[in-house]
Amino acid sequence: MRIIGGVILIFIAIISAVIFLLPEPEGFPILEYHQVTDEPLDPVFEIYNVPPAEFSAQLDYLQAEGYTTITLQDFMRVVHGKGKLPDKPIVLTFDDGYEDNYKFMLPILTEHKMTAVVYVITNEVGKAGYVTLEELKEMQRRGLEIGSHTSDHLPLTSLDKNFQRRQIRESKIFLEWSGLETIYSLSYPNGAFNFEIEEILREENYLTAVTGEAGLNTLATNPYELYRVNIRRPRFGLTEFKFRLFKAKFFAKLRNIF
Numbered sequence: 502m503r504i505i506g507g508v509i510l511i512f513i514a515i516i517s518a519v520i521f522l523l524p525e526p527e528g529f530p531i532l533e534y535h536q537v538t539d540e541p542l543d544p545v546f547e548i549y550n551v552p553p554a555e556f557s558a559q560l561d562y563l564q565a566e567g568y569t570t571i572t573l574q575d576f577m578r579v580v581h582g583k584g585k586l587p588d589k590p591i592v593l594t595f596d597d598g599y600e601d602n603y604k605f606m607l608p609i610l611t612e613h614k615m616t617a618v619v620y621v622i623t624n625e626v627g628k629a630g631y632v633t634l635e636e637l638k639e640m641q642r643r644g645l646e647i648g649s650h651t652s653d654h655l656p657l658t659s660l661d662k663n664f665q666r667r668q669i670r671e672s673k674i675f676l677e678w679s680g681l682e683t684i685y686s687l688s689y690p691n692g693a694f695n696f697e698i699e700e701i702l703r704e705e706n707y708l709t710a711v712t713g714e715a716g717l718n719t720l721a722t723n724p725y726e727l728y729r730v731n732i733r734r735p736r737f738g739l740t741e742f743k744f745r746l747f748k749a750k751f752f753a754k755l756r757n758i759f
């Protein structure tokens with residue numbers, strides 16, 4: 502047993518050293534946020550809540566490090582040969598469509614002259630604690646991209662094909678018929694996806710979809726399997742935020758090996 506333990510330790514040490522020594526991976530991070538408030542809607546989900554002061558400090562840090570925020574539509578324009586990406590691109594995404602995204606996140610974002618992508622659960626729009634259609638329109642006017650997080654936030658892989666399509670299609674149509682600009686991006690509820698779901702997204706005229714898997718994105722990344730790194734409620738301030746950015750890089754390096 503001892504020998505096996507030793508061998509495993511040496512193996513882990515070698516792998517860690519190899520990963521550390523690998524060249525910097527290419528690509529840009531996509532960050533996954535949820536609520537930005539001091540009072541989260543449901544205490545159970547408090548781990549997904551970033552207080553406004555912490556969020557503002559994170560944006561200060563990104564700015565100081567020379568990052569430029571882009572939307573996923575900006576990204577797709579470049580994929581299709583129109584223009585080029587800024588030096589250090591980054592995408593900020595917000596899942597579920599909480600009211601605080603409009604109340605607290607948007608003013609901080611505007612103050613930093615940054616942009617973001619907000620994914621809404623369309624059957625929650627306008628309900629207590631969630632954004633309204635007017636707030637979504639205002640966000641679009643200010644240059645943010647609005648995306649779909651499906652109609653009901655059910656993990657798509659657990660549904661039959663017809664129901665999957667309805668969740669994907671009806672959420673898009675609802676937003677567009679309510680007066681929003683065309684919806685091009687989807688965030689998979691619970692990060693659950695497969696090839697058949699990607700096929701439906703293509704057929705329903707979505708151009709991109711974000712997962713919950715850590716990594717970095719390049720022009721060659723499958724646009725329906727974009728990597729994202731989760732930003733949770735920080736217990737160790739900016740240090741933890743830097744660690745999350747490092748995590749995206751670390752997984753990108755791992756993917757380069759395997």
Ligand SMILES: [Zn+2]
Pocket residue numbers: 596597650654690691
């Ligand atoms: Zn969600």
